[in-house]
Amino acid sequence: MNSIIHTEHRDVIHDCSYDYYGQRMATCSSDQTIKVWEQNEKGQWIVSSSWKAHSGSIWKLNWAHPEFGAVIVSASFDRTASIWEETAEQKPTASSTPAKRWIRRTNLVDSRTSVTDVKFGPKNLGLVLATSSSDGIIRIYEAPDIMNLSQWTLQHEIICKLPLSCISWNPSLFRAHPPMIAAGSDMAQSNEPKVFVFEYSEYNRRWTKTENINVTEPVHSIEFAPNVGRSYHVLAVASKDVSIFNLKPIVEQSGNTRFEVVQAAQFNDNFCTVWRVTWNITGTMLVTSSDDGYVRIWRMNYLKGFKCICSYKPDSNVNHHDPQAVQLINSSTTKFFKKGVGAFAGSSQIQQH
Amino acid sequence: MISYFKNSTKFVLATGSEISLFQLQDKENVEEFIYEDIKPQCLNQVKFISQHNKTLSYLNSEKRYQYIKCIATSHQEDELLVAAGQISGKVSIVNFMPVAESNLEFTPRQNRPSLSLAWNEQELNLLAMGFDKNKFDHSISVWDVSRGAASDTSIVNLIGLSESAHSICWDKKNLIAGMSSKYIKMMDLRGSPTALTVNTRAVNGLTMSSNNMLLSSYYENVVNIFDLRKFTEPINQFQLANHLAQISWCPTTENCLLCLQKDSSLAINIIDIHWNGIEDDNDAHFIKRIIAPFEIVDRKNKFQLLSKATALENICWDPKYSNQMLVAASNPSNTASSILLMDLEVPERRIAVFDKWNKLYTPLSPEIREIPMVSPPSSPTNSTNSWYPNAGIMEGDISELFQQRILQDYGQMDFERNAKVCMDSSLSSVWKMLVQMKNADCFIGLRTILGIDSKSEELTIAQSVTETRAFFDFPNGGAIKVYKSEEREFAMELCDWKFQKNDSNGSLQIYIEELCKKKRYTRAAMLAVFHLRIRLACDILARGANEMDDEKSSLRISAIALAGYSSGNMWKMQCGSAQKQIDDPHLRAIFSFLSDETFNGVLYEEGISISDRMAFACTYMNDRQLSEYIKQMIQQSIDQGDLQGLLITGATIDGIQLLQAFVDRTDDVQTAAIIGQKILPADLQTDNRLQTWIAIMRNMMNTWEMYEKRAAFDISIASTKNSQKTPKSIFLLCSFCGKSVSASISHLQEDARQRNQIQGNKLSSCPNCKKPLPRCSLCLLHMGTSLPSNVYNQSNIKSRNIKSWFTWCQSCRHGAHFVHINEWFKTNTVCPVTSCNCNCFAIDLPLLKEKKDESSLNAQ
Structure with missing residues (x-):
């Protein structure tokens, strides 16, 4: 059941993001617009809003937690990041449905170069967001008053020497884990490590770099897996290939945290550069998109090995299974297929309960 | 070299001395495009591979050339006009239209290679020709082809005496030429030639972008990009790894530049340039993609088209279809000199994201499409492989397992039901064990019961009495030491060895009978032997051999062997050496118990459940050994994340550690949250780890919009004895006296006298100041709710x-x-x-x- 509705992003789509409930999706593109999509009863996605948001390609966007309202942040090549809020418009007639509009609440203009990524922080930190930019600075903003989205203060600037391409918050809800950010750089000509992990120290009130992860190829995407109560963090890095790192905190006697970084898996995505990695809700499935136009789905098995269960080329409508594409450090002989019995065909079925 | 005709599917391919005209056509009568069916098509020394199910047809060719250096196809749509520059400097114009016969030629005054050709896009008959350096000749000639053969009248311009023109291109009326490796000249040829000059070494491969704004050129491995409006210096510059062979702007997508490098034999670089047009800084953003077209096809289809020397020669964008191109490659060492040609689509960068139901969506330009998760059929061998190695029902991702369990109210019922709905056999045995602990109302664990302190080195275990026992029904079996204490007995009871207390055979017999009914003969026999009843064990095994399909007759032989038990060395030696051949762990344990006095074969036999092993240890190990063994078992179950270990650790801090190890191993935060919340005592309920697991589960249920299930989960947490109640967060204040209405109501409850004042069991005025509560804005009556008739009752919550x-x-x-x-x-x-x-x-x-x-x- 492939439902297709036409819209008009006139250029490359760089990012898409679900809201908390997965009911809406926002997409952004080089055509400088953001579109918000909603699913109708038939499961078709329909554009509910579309607006020109920036004066340059929009690289990334992200939804805030619904507690803060319907809020999107977008990062653009025009050196800004913008906060958008959906509002109901006042209408003179009482009975008509008020139109929804997305309003720019603020424009974060501190970066002197392209803002390459932006992510809202975990909810328990309040309304915070982090941006990364090509000048190699991570900026952390906070809205002190969550009712006033037009006021953001720049809380921290973390200076990395390399141009940054992507950023990810550690989503852990565990209180003993301090706020943590990982960032990646896509600089091509150097052999330095290109993934950095920063932690916020409540005591010093500043962010400090805790780890360099040794990925020397340019990094295009980075994402922490949702932490389902594990004592370690899982980080996926998209570079020339996909690497999964486990970061296990070791508390030193001095009180500083260090991490034992273990490369849990590495798989070569058909010998192509990987542009994007995304986890599912439990951090047990991974989707990668690579240079050859394929989207591949990897599932973790109980031995923590990854297996490509499906590869798909969106333009061609043809699915492949390519068992040779698997290369695991954790060489498991287990094969892993078959989706669960289709008891969860759609959200409508669930809502009955 | 390849070059398309404008807006056409026809193109020319120039090789050495030949120009061939081809046409690309869609294959007819093909219902479905199937990628796997790509086959190379061979045609006139050309091997053609199509990604788009197209066929190549050969139309015509022209052969009378010396070595061709460059070609250019005319922009005239109704004619198939090609200009070919040769090594001698001769430029020939061929018309492939069948009727046309005009074959014009231009020969420069001095013989030297022709380097570049360019047709004007607006005045279609103007051809600019660039030549190598010669002292006595001009390097650029512009020829008006419509005026016929090259003569003084038809040659419109002669530019650049004793210079060389490496590359030329037109921008409307302006001719742009990279000359003498030093500068790019832009000349307006309409009046007297005036020139704008930019000094740069990048003089090769001049091309205009599709929007006629940007000009690019290269030298060595550096690409320069110029903005024609500000033609003084490159607006941007970037380097590639190797020397360049060709650059070309995509005709359909803006700001997309293709770069072919000389030594990166099989890969194409495609670079998206994002530039904001601001003068003062050079921070354009490049997104580089690398495509190796033939390698992909070769690897997937195993054509073996490529040899080591094969290199990409030339690339030409499709004039109509975006992101499509023709790629030519050849193998110089191959004498047959066949050319590989491929119809390639540059794949777009795709993003795909999972939604909360593990469905995958990808936004394409016109739509959001679901990616169907098609999996290959699973063969019988892997059907048991799923999240848990031994889950029978669920296959797939753990998030789906969570959802299934939530819908079946996992954790909301008694423990027995959890064992059923957890959908995993090893977990369900954990739940069964927890049932036993619950029935005994004792979650403190064996370690605490026995009084073992895992930190201290000293022996803190409760002291036991030694007894020597003989086998009950096997007179010449010898004697064995057993250890007894109240604590040990209680521990064994928790391990489901309840038949210890009264020494009569009754309860043991019943238990064994039940096991036999379930056809678990070997375990029954093991229990009998552990309770020093060898004859009984023999009977059980014999019965098992009779009733079961005992293929290897292992039960029968075991019964015989067991019957022959003697305390002599002979029997024990045979037993010891036979250990490895016995498949059944319980049988193995029986013989190990009888032959090895250290009992290691029983204690470290992982095929036996932890509870049986613990009960065994409580019977046959002395205090020191037992305490060591228990410490070891705790460590082992934490290392393995085995929840059976909860029996030993109990609901202690070690138990939480064990749950954490379980989560680390299986990601099953749901089970950890539920078990933790059900069994942990009040002081451990506030442990950060448990609170995190609960928060994660609640968060997931919220995301899945299973609000009622989440509420039930919240209630079950609140109803556990020791948890704190969340305080009320909303209060109703009287608008007159400002006092809390609800607080006063609860006050009223106690005061029966005042209660009478409220009419009809409904409160519509402030109980404090007796002023009326606000009116409903619709029915205009005073608002107020009926009072609860009975006191809040935990077990029976009435809404x-x-x-x-x-x-x-x-x-x-x-x-x-x-x-x-x-x-x-x-x-x-x-x-x-x-x-x-x-x-x-x-x-x-x-x-x-x-x-x-x-x-x-x-x-x-």
Whole structure:
């Protein structure tokens, strides 16, 4: 059941993001617009809003937690990041449905170069967001008053020497884990490590770099897996290939945290550069998109090995299974297929309960 | 070299001395495009591979050339005009139209290679020709082809005496040429030639972008990009790894530049340039893609088209279809000199994201499409492989398992039911063990029962009495030491060895009988032997051999062997050496027990459940050994994340550690949250780890919109004895006296005298100051709820009639009875109070219901 509705992003789509409930999706593109999509009863996605948001390609966007309202942040090549809020418009007639509009609440203009990524922080930190930019600075903003989205203060600037391409918050809800950010750089000509992990120290009130992860190829995407109560963090890095790192905190006697970084898996995505990695809700499935136009789905098995269960080329409508594409450090002989019995065909079925 | 004709599917391919005309066509009568069926098509020394199910047809060729250096196809749409520059400097113009016969030629005054050719796009008959350096000749000649053969009248311009023209291109009327490795000249040829000059070494491969704004050129491995409006210096510059062979702007997508490098034999670089047009800085953003077209096809289809020396020669964008191109490669060492040609589409960068149901969506330019998860059919060998190695029912991702369990109220029922709905056999045995612990109402674990302190080195275990026993029904079996203490007995009871207390055979017999009914003969026999009843064990095994399909007759032989038990060395030696050949862990344990006095074969036999092993240890190990063994077992179960170890650790801090290890191993945070919340004592309920697991589960259920299940989960947490109640967060204040109405009500409850003052069991005035409560803005009656008739009762929570509840808008503070306001907002979105313009209903976003109605209207 492939439902297709036409819209008009006139250029490359760089990012898409679900809201908390997965009911809406926002997409952004080089055509400088953001579109918000909603699913109708038939499961078709329909554009509910579309607006020109920036004066340059929009690289990334992200939804805030619904507690803060319907809020999107977008990062653009025009050196800004913008906060958008959906509002109901006042209408003179009482009975008509008020139109929804997305309003720019603020424009974060501190970066002197392209803002390459932006992510809202975990909810328990309040309304915070982090941006990364090509000048190699991570900026952390906070809205002190969550009712006033037009006021953001720049809380921290973390200076990395390399141009940054992507950023990810550690989503852990565990209180003993301090706020943590990982960032990646896509600089091509150097052999330095290109993934950095920063932690916020409540005591010093500043962010400090805790780890360099040794990925020397340019990094295009980075994402922490949702932490389902594990004592370690899982980080996926998209570079020339996909690497999964486990970061296990070791508390030193001095009180500083260090991490034992273990490369849990590495798989070569058909010998192509990987542009994007995304986890599912439990951090047990991974989707990668690579240079050859394929989207591949990897599932973790109980031995923590990854297996490509499906590869798909969106333009061609043809699915492949390519068992040779698997290369695991954790060489498991287990094969892993078959989706669960289709008891969860759609959200409508669930809502009955 | 390849070059397309404008807006056409025809193209020319120039090789050495030949120019061939080809056409690309869609294959006819092909219903479905199947990628796997790509086959190379061979045609006139050309091997053609198509990604788009196209066929190549050969139309014509022209052979009378010396070595061809460059070609250019005319922009005239009705003619197939090709200019070919040769090594001698001769430029020939060929018309492939069948009727045309005009074959014009231009020969420069001095013989030297022709380097570049360019047709003007507006004045279609103007051809600019660039040549190598010669002292006595001009390097650029512009020829008006419509005036016929090259003569003084048809040659319009002669430029650049004793210079060389490496590359030339047109920008409308302006001719741009990279000359003498030093500078690029832009010349307006309409009047007297005036030139703008930029000094740069990048003089090769001049091309204009599709929007006629940007000009690019290269030298060595550096690409320069110029803006024609500000033609003084490159606006941008970037380097590639190797020397360049060709650059070309995509005709359909803006700001997309293709670069072919000389030594990166098989890969193409495609670079998206994002530049904001601001003068003062050079921070254009490049997104580089690398494509190796033939390698991909070769690897997938195993054509073996490529040899080591094969290199990409030339690339030409398709003039019509975006992101498509023709790629030519050849193998110089191959004498047959066949050319590989491929119709390639540059794949777009795709993003795909999982939604919360593990469905995958990808936004393509015109739509959002679901990616169907097609998996290959699973063969019988892997059907048991799923999240848990031994889960029978669920296959797939753990999030689906969570959802299934939530729908079946996992964790909401008694432990026995959890064992059924957890959908995993090893977990369900954990739940069964927890049932035993619950029945004994003892979650403190064996370690605490036995009084073992895992930190201290000293022997803290409760002291036991030694007894020597003989086998009950096997007279010449010898004697064995057993250890007894009250604590040990209690521990064994927890391990389900309840038949210890009364020494009579009765309870053991019954238990064994039950096991036999379940056909678990070997375990029954093992229990019999551990209780020093060898004859009984022999009987059980014999019975098992009779009733079961005992293929290897292992039961029968075991029975015989067991019957021959003697304390002599002979028997023991045979037993010891036979250990490895016995498959069944319980049988193995029997013989190990009888032959090896250290009992290691029993204690470290992982095929036996932890509870049986623990009970065994409690019987046959002395205090020191037992305490060591238990410490070891705790460590082992934490290392393995084995929840069976909860029996030993109990609901202690070690138990939490064990749960954490279990989560680390299986990611099953649901089970950890439920077990932790069910069994941990009050002081451990506040442990950060447990609280995190609970928060994660609640968060997931919220995301899945399983609100009622989440509420049930919350209630079950709140109802565990020791948890704190969350304090009320909303209070209703009287607008007159400012005192809390609800607090006064609870006060009233105690005061029976005042209760009479409230009419009809309904409160409509402030119990404090007796002023009326606010009116419902719709029915205009005073609001107020009926009082609870009975005191809040934990086990029997009654929801009061919701109809008359207070409801109010958080922003305008106007309120009404729930039932009325609900009715109102079905048709309105603004506040029911006349003068108020508050959009109460619309404040809560998103309005999904409405949106859906709208969208369905749109769809129609």
